[in-house]
Amino acid sequence: MSSKMILDLFGMTFFYIVVGLTFMGLGRKITARLQRRVGPPWYQSFLDVFKCFSKTSISHNYIMDLGLIMALAGLIATAYFMPVAKGWTPAGSSSIVVILYLMTIGYLGMAMGVSASGNPNATIGISRALALMFGYEIPFAMIILAMISVLGSSSLSDIAMSQAGGIQNWNIIRFPLGFLAAEIAFQAMIGEKPYDHMIAPAEIASGPMVELGGKFLGIAFLLHAVQLFVETGLMVNLFLGGASTWYEFVGKQFVVYFTSMVINTVFARYRIEQGIKHLWVWAGSFAAIQLVLTRYFDIFSR
Amino acid sequence: MDEIYITNLEKERESMFEGLLNYFRKRSMWMLYYCTGCGAIELPPTMTSRFDMERFGIGPMATPRQADLLLITGYLSQKTLKRVIRSYEQMQEPKYLVGFGSCPINGGIYWDAYPVINHLEMYVPVDMTIAGCMPRPQAVLDGFQRLMDYIQQGKADGWRRYKENYEWYKRNQDELFARTEPVLKGWKDPFAHMPSLEEVMAEEERRKGGAR
Amino acid sequence: MTRDRLIELAKQFFPEDEVIPRKKPGELEIRTTRDRVVGVLTWLQNEAGFDHLMYISGVDWLEDGEIELVYHVYSYDHKLYCMVKIRVDRDYPWAHTIHKLWAHAQPYEQEIHEFFGVYFPGNPDLSHLILPPEWSEAPPLRKDFDPLEYSMKLYEPEWFKSTDTFASIANRLRGEEAERIIRSVLNESARLHGDAPEKDGEGEA
Missing domain, CATH: 3.30.460.80 (NADH:ubiquinone oxidoreductase Nqo5 subunit)
Known part of the structure; x- marks a missing residue:
């Protein structure tokens, strides 16, 4: 590992966090504007994170510390596998299977850390998050299976490169039902309404975050920021044709996030069993139809 | 006169760094509102479209661990005070406490009621009180902006006062919660031993006989 | 019916x-x-x-x-x-x-x-369902229970009533000037009310 690569990794970590936090601030602004409010400034999330790190914090045991660090590390590691521009990835390879597996480390670390705090609300939140994971992973995996079966490669940068040459080549055109399914699953993935069972402030007191105060909450914010980057990046690379420059990439990510925030603003929350049922019935059936059409009838592939 | 607790600590030296951190603290206040009384109804209009508290980075939070700002919205009964103290002690420093309306200041219209405490500042440090019965959203926003100024100047140091003067606050709290003597003349319950129906009727007979 | x-x-x-x-x-x-x-x-x-x-x-x-x-x-x-x-x-x-x-x-x-x-x-x-568990007084809705007296004795003790403003000032101020200011406020209050709180304390003792 050369020193340049290490610098790259550190620089990219900083980039992910800055992009994620900016998105979070903009998301709050979007919600506010849709509700006819002025809303906080776009840099509000940075203020929140800095404030969180300036506070004291209480740790219940070392599992809690390690769990959150593991979650952050897992998500940052996932982000290294994300192709940013022209198929370039900090980690060198971009296998989509690796990405999907590494992403679970983030959730498991979070689950480990907050369950160690011993608060029942946190445990409920984590169990909800894992239950919801069953809901969205299956449709998402089916769509990815369809793409891999057409392209013959599981590399995310290959998928992104294969869409080069204009909007007509984007997977959003070639896999319309798959995009619909992925959009529904994406909403559940980033935990916005109608699938925000995991946080649910009025119900289970913000779920996993219930015992996190001060610096732990700051880490949770960073976690969410990196998670946003990874998941929007996944959508951009899978459906929106990847990007040739980093600012194009961030712009497309923002479009994905904007759509999600608008849906978030106008929807209410499902109950947990309704949410999973909805994901399986709608996202799952769209994805299955897409998979069958692609694999056996060869309609949407070129 | 010796009852007044005077803090004789040196004024803390405020560095540039502290000023910067205070800027973050004032621009991002997450509040936990303790909906004890009528004040809670003034908060939805303050938060939603018309007055939009989120402009200043003030937003609701779900648990004491995450919050910076504890709002006591209205009267506090003796039983609720115990929970308020618990929530306040669970919050992470720096933390601020805002008394909302006239009831936490001096009891308000409940000043002569037996379950409602009169002075909140006797039991927990209050950084800011917003007068009114109830304060309108404008007053609430004005109060929060003043609190922001205080935080920037380092004057909102209730959490520090609570640590330094803990004996004073604890003694006042114990006067309510760990009291051994009755406040007034006390009361002797004739049924304190929870008698059965037969015992009660026998006692009734005995009393009637005695009266005769 | x-x-x-x-x-x-x-x-x-x-x-x-x-x-x-x-x-x-x-x-x-x-x-x-x-x-x-x-x-x-x-x-x-x-x-x-x-x-x-x-x-x-x-x-x-x-x-x-x-x-x-x-x-x-x-x-x-x-x-x-x-x-x-x-x-x-x-x-x-x-x-x-x-x-x-x-x-x-x-x-x-x-x-x-x-x-x-x-x-x-x-x-x-x-x-006890509603009253605090420490309650040791007469049942409060009986007419011979005086809520005002109870409230004044428990929630506004004498020492706090006489030093209401001063206690809050004392808690706000730091340093040596605190005592000087409190002393002056106290004297001012004594002048207004016609009697000094210190004298009250002596009289009671």
Whole structure:
């Protein structure tokens, strides 16, 4: 590992966090504007994170510390596998299977850390998050299976490169039902309404975050920021044709996030069993139809 | 006169760094509102479209661990005070406490009621009180902006006062919660031993006989 | 069943009790005693169709030395409202429990016990429901309990009343000037009120 690569990794970590936090601030602004409010400034999330790190914090045991660090590390590691521009990835390879597996480390670390705090609300939140994971992973995996079966490669940068040459080549055109399914699953993935069972402030007191105060909450914010980057990046690379420059990439990510925030603003929350049922019935059936059409009838592939 | 607790600590030296951190603290206040009384109804209009508290980075939070700002919205009964103290002690420093309306200041219209405490500042440090019965959203926003100024100047140091003067606050709290003597003349319950129906009727007979 | 018919029946069944129609149509009042009240309520519930116990309230008649218990019952079938009143001795107040008739009478009786000191032998739980567990005073809704005195003694102790402003100033200020300012405020206050707090302290001692 050369020193340049290490610098790259550190620089990219900083980039992910800055992009994620900016998105979070903009998301709050979007919600506010849709509700006819002025809303906080776009840099509000940075203020929140800095404030969180300036506070004291209480740790219940070392599992809690390690769990959150593991979650952050897992998500940052996932982000290294994300192709940013022209198929370039900090980690060198971009296998989509690796990405999907590494992403679970983030959730498991979070689950480990907050369950160690011993608060029942946190445990409920984590169990909800894992239950919801069953809901969205299956449709998402089916769509990815369809793409891999057409392209013959599981590399995310290959998928992104294969869409080069204009909007007509984007997977959003070639896999319309798959995009619909992925959009529904994406909403559940980033935990916005109608699938925000995991946080649910009025119900289970913000779920996993219930015992996190001060610096732990700051880490949770960073976690969410990196998670946003990874998941929007996944959508951009899978459906929106990847990007040739980093600012194009961030712009497309923002479009994905904007759509999600608008849906978030106008929807209410499902109950947990309704949410999973909805994901399986709608996202799952769209994805299955897409998979069958692609694999056996060869309609949407070129 | 010796009852007044005077803090004789040196004024803390405020560095540039502290000023910067205070800027973050004032621009991002997450509040936990303790909906004890009528004040809670003034908060939805303050938060939603018309007055939009989120402009200043003030937003609701779900648990004491995450919050910076504890709002006591209205009267506090003796039983609720115990929970308020618990929530306040669970919050992470720096933390601020805002008394909302006239009831936490001096009891308000409940000043002569037996379950409602009169002075909140006797039991927990209050950084800011917003007068009114109830304060309108404008007053609430004005109060929060003043609190922001205080935080920037380092004057909102209730959490520090609570640590330094803990004996004073604890003694006042114990006067309510760990009291051994009755406040007034006390009361002797004739049924304190929870008698059965037969015992009660026998006692009734005995009393009637005695009266005769 | 109309009200008149009900009054007629009630008079027939309970000749010793007073059955009075109230001013408002559809309302009546039965004045009975502690020994007969369970019978009256059982009759109202099972025979007369009063299926709903709305509340049990208490009234303290200080001059008479009695506590009045009022059972509010309502009939959804006949749209009739009936108050059954009994009076018990204030010094040794007790009444029969009716939580076997209406299960939700249990917390009502618990509350009456808490706030008026009326005892219900047989009620499964008469612990404190609303008052703090440290409560050691007379039941607070009795007329001889003085809430103002209680509030002043507990929540505004003498030392705090005289030093209200100063305590808050003392807590706000830091450094040596705090005491000087407090002293000056104290003197100012003494000048306004005509007597110095220090003198008060000496006088009491």
